[in-house]
Amino acid sequence: MLFSQLGYYSLIFGLFFSLIIFPISYKDLQFKNQLISINVLKFVFFQLISVLLSFIFLVFSFVNSDFSNETVYNNSHSAKPLLYKISGTWGNHEGSLLLCLLVLTLFIFVFLLTSKKEPKKYQIFTLLFQQIIIVGFFLFLLFTSNPFNHLFPIPEEGLGLNPILQDPILAIHPPILYLGYIGSSIIFSSSLAAIIQNYVDSEWAKSLKKWIIASWFFLTIGILLGSIWAYYELGWGGFWFWDPVENISLMPWLCLTALLHSIIVLEKRKLLASWTLVLSIATFTLSMCGTFLVRSGILNSVHTFANDPERGIFILIFLFFLILASLFIFFVMHKPKIREEQKSFLFSKETSILVNNLFMMYFLSCILIGTIYPIFLEVIANEKISVGPPFYNKLLIPFLIPFLIFMSIGPNVKWVKDNFNLVNKKLILIFIVCVLVSYLIINKSGYKNLYITILTISSLYLFIMTINDFFKKSQINLGQRISHFGFSLLILCIILNGVFSTETITNIKVGEKYNFKGGTIYFQKLNNFKEENYISIIGTFSIKEKDKNEIYLKPELRIFDQPDMITSEADIKTTIFSDKFLVMNLVKGNNYYNIRYQTKPFMIWIWLSTIILAFGALLNFYNKKRK
Amino acid sequence: MKKNTLFLIILIFTIFCFIVLLKGLSKDNSYKPNINFGKKLSSFEGKNFFNDQLINSNELFNENKIYVLNIWASWCAPCRAEHSVLMELKKNKLIEIIGINYKDNLTNAKKFVDEYGNPYSEILIDEDGTIAISLGAYGIPETIVVDKNQIILKKFFGAISNKSLNEINSLTK
Numbered sequence: 110m111l112f113s114q115l116g117y118y119s120l121i122f123g124l125f126f127s128l129i130i131f132p133i134s135y136k137d138l139q140f141k142n143q144l145i146s147i148n149v150l151k152f153v154f155f156q157l158i159s160v161l162l163s164f165i166f167l168v169f170s171f172v173n174s175d176f177s178n179e180t181v182y183n184n185s186h187s188a189k190p191l192l193y194k195i196s197g198t199w200g201n202h203e204g205s206l207l208l209c210l211l212v213l214t215l216f217i218f219v220f221l222l223t224s225k226k227e228p229k230k231y232q233i234f235t236l237l238f239q240q241i242i243i244v245g246f247f248l249f250l251l252f253t254s255n256p257f258n259h260l261f262p263i264p265e266e267g268l269g270l271n272p273i274l275q276d277p278i279l280a281i282h283p284p285i286l287y288l289g290y291i292g293s294s295i296i297f298s299s300s301l302a303a304i305i306q307n308y309v310d311s312e313w314a315k316s317l318k319k320w321i322i323a324s325w326f327f328l329t330i331g332i333l334l335g336s337i338w339a340y341y342e343l344g345w346g347g348f349w350f351w352d353p354v355e356n357i358s359l360m361p362w363l364c365l366t367a368l369l370h371s372i373i374v375l376e377k378r379k380l381l382a383s384w385t386l387v388l389s390i391a392t393f394t395l396s397m398c399g400t401f402l403v404r405s406g407i408l409n410s411v412h413t414f415a416n417d418p419e420r421g422i423f424i425l426i427f428l429f430f431l432i433l434a435s436l437f438i439f440f441v442m443h444k445p446k447i448r449e450e451q452k453s454f455l456f457s458k459e460t461s462i463l464v465n466n467l468f469m470m471y472f473l474s475c476i477l478i479g480t481i482y483p484i485f486l487e488v489i490a491n492e493k494i495s496v497g498p499p500f501y502n503k504l505l506i507p508f509l510i511p512f513l514i515f516m517s518i519g520p521n522v523k524w525v526k527d528n529f530n531l532v533n534k535k536l537i538l539i540f541i542v543c544v545l546v547s548y549l550i551i552n553k554s555g556y557k558n559l560y561i562t563i564l565t566i567s568s569l570y571l572f573i574m575t576i577n578d579f580f581k582k583s584q585i586n587l588g589q590r591i592s593h594f595g596f597s598l599l600i601l602c603i604i605l606n607g608v609f610s611t612e613t614i615t616n617i618k619v620g621e622k623y624n625f626k627g628g629t630i631y632f633q634k635l636n637n638f639k640e641e642n643y644i645s646i647i648g649t650f651s652i653k654e655k656d657k658n659e660i661y662l663k664p665e666l667r668i669f670d671q672p673d674m675i676t677s678e679a680d681i682k683t684t685i686f687s688d689k690f691l692v693m694n695l696v697k698g699n700n701y702y703n704i705r706y707q708t709k710p711f712m713i714w715i716w717l718s719t720i721i722l723a724f725g726a727l728l729n730f731y732n733k734k735r736k
Numbered sequence: 737m738k739k740n741t742l743f744l745i746i747l748i749f750t751i752f753c754f755i756v757l758l759k760g761l762s763k764d765n766s767y768k769p770n771i772n773f774g775k776k777l778s779s780f781e782g783k784n785f786f787n788d789q790l791i792n793s794n795e796l797f798n799e800n801k802i803y804v805l806n807i808w809a810s811w812c813a814p815c816r817a818e819h820s821v822l823m824e825l826k827k828n829k830l831i832e833i834i835g836i837n838y839k840d841n842l843t844n845a846k847k848f849v850d851e852y853g854n855p856y857s858e859i860l861i862d863e864d865g866t867i868a869i870s871l872g873a874y875g876i877p878e879t880i881v882v883d884k885n886q887i888i889l890k891k892f893f894g895a896i897s898n899k900s901l902n903e904i905n906s907l908t909k
Contacts, residue, residue: 488759614843
């Protein structure tokens with residue numbers, strides 16, 4: 110009760126500080142001193158502290174199970190383990206927005222601390238734009254989604270948290286994803302500031318790059334954690350479903366990846382300035398667009414969130430205000446300082462990065478259309494459809510092949526101008542080896558599909574080429590090489606996983622044996638346990654496959670009572686080469702269980718390669734600092 | 737293209753998106769059936785879901801019943817949502833539900849039916865989407881109600897609701 114009120118008032122103080130920051134930083138623009146005034150910094154710090162306090166008070170309310178707070182009442186329960194009480198703070202709409210606000214204020218404070226060498230006016234304009242976003246979030250929180258709403262009479266018990274969200278990975282997934290999403294707000298604000306200050310040059314690119322890398326890193330890890338959660342918890346035996354909410358996180362990622370490359374061209378060659386600005390603005394806009402689509406409930410998705418049209422209208426208006434403002438600033442105030450018609454050659458690093466960007470934009474537009482089209486169709490023609498994997502596979506795979514081939518050549522091309530001597534005997538030999546190996550792989554899998562064969566060839570080729578790069582003399586771009594290696598490994602593992610996965614589905618009861626192609630499944634026993642907030646039913650299965658040792662798998666069903674819900678936990682045995690995945694479900698009305706046994710090759714490598722991909726970029730960051 | 741023209745085009749497009757999304761927020765989630773009833777269903781052919789035998793549409797509609805053609809796929813989220821309604825509809829003995837499994841992975845589709853139950857008396861595989869095209873479907877899920885003469889009585893775009901269930905059931909009274 111007390112914490113809720115303290116939290117509410119510190120939130121109001123935070124908004125109040127925003128209102129002070131606007132006039133004093135505007136005043137600071139007039140002064141001719143080099144550094145930003147200490148008063149401005151102070152108030153930005155105060156604002157950060159008040160939002161932080163507000164967030165901590167909300168965490169306290171959750172830990173204490175203070176059900177006089179509406180958010181706690183709706184999303185928590187006194188029987189819940191402490192970790193999930195804490196993670197419950199950001200596992201709901203109101204709390205997650207408060208967390209977003211915290212990240213927004215934290216980032217602008219860090220930005221001001223770390224960019225003292227930048228022009229003062231540029232810093233102040235960045236602060237102003239960031240404050241506009243912050244005020245938007247404050248108003249949204251206070252007027253439509255107040256996390257500190259009071260309930261009277263005080264309920265005895267809370268409504269519980271969705272049990273499917275009670276998972277350690279999911280406890281850290283949202284904060285990390287927000288760091289990525291909201292981190293792009295700094296990129297957005299500083300791009301607009303750079304346009305106004307006519308500061309779009311290589312210095313700016315250099316300073317912005319670290320923010321791009323940081324956001325990109327968090328977004329990559331955030332998406333990875335979401336995928337891992339889907340794989341272990343949803344029990345569908347996959348890691349990517351082209352679900353709208355997944356697509357929404359992938360779109361800013363693609364945009365940010367394009368930006369990560371184009372900013373290097375701006376830094377090194379002073380080219381692509383306008384394009385880089387477009388990407389900077391688009392990344393945050395896509396993140397906000399994602400927030401709108403998820404939070405307004407306009408989408409049909411497996412991810413369920415509270416639907417509230419009022420909230421939707423607020424985010425929509427705010428989103429379009431940001432889009433229109435940035436369009437206006439970009440078109441009216443952007444005066445390209447750098448002459449864009451600087452000489453560039455067809456066969457050069459800048460061209461290859463541009464080609465990379467074009468591919469990224471193609472992938473991005475496919476996903477954008479697939480996600481948005483159902484909404485447009487429903488509004489315009491009143492028809493409801495669902496765009497699924499066939500759409501994405503048809504549109505993305507044909508372009509993935511040239512992209513992979515291109516990626517194996519592009520990074521090695523020199524700046525300004527290069528010769529065609531990259532194509533030599535060694536590469537042709539490697540290519541032929543790839544063709545042969547891929548043919549053998551595909552033949553073994555019995556997949557006989559030309560598409561898949563060519564895809565395997567190109568990803569294998571890229572994989573070998575990225576390894577080959579490590580043996581080159583200069584190791585300036587070690588981070589880039591590691592990232593590219595991680596990416597090639599990721600794609601290769603996804604393809605091999607798709608080609609070699611096997612699946613057996615059957616209904617079975619205790620004591621029964623089931624023979625499938627290649628082995629036997631034996632349902633040995635079933636045990637019940639009472640856990641803190643659910644009943645657990647664990648089945649024991651022994652699986653004997655040809656030429657392999659017998660393995661035991663124990664999938665679990667959890668029956669929650671707050672709210673009434675059953676979740677199935679897959680049991681997964683992970684080895685270096687493959688995952689054995691077993692999940693069981695109740696079959697209503699009899700004592701049979703529906704089981705699904707899958708072998709999924711190279712699963713662990715899909716996760717590891719994504720981590721390599723992300724940390725490669727981070728290494729880049731570290732190198733910069735050391736220099 | 738001149739900068740101003742580009743600006744104007746993007747501006748108009750942005751405003752268009754805004755209006756569509758705003759309308760999308762306030763839309764009513766019910767579905768209106770198409771008004772073009774009374775036409776005869778064009779004939780189609782497809783493999784049987786369970787035994788791979790070819791079935792012609794003319795073999796399907798031979799009893800004096802109401803036939804409900806439901807186009808579905810295991811990857812389609814609204815299909816999952818409407819499935820319980822189809823299971824409910826199955827209880828009406830005067831109705832036969834025929835499934836058209838649209839561009840699906842057969843294993844996933846079978847899993848789907850195992851898990852959620854099978855309301856269909858027959859399922860035809862529509863691997864490349866040609867049956868759906870010949871039925872004039874726009875997307876999935878889509879449900880077409882015909883009588884034994886294959887005359888279209890009703891059409892539902894998107895997941896069918898309990899309201900649609902009553903509408904279909906009332907046709908048998």
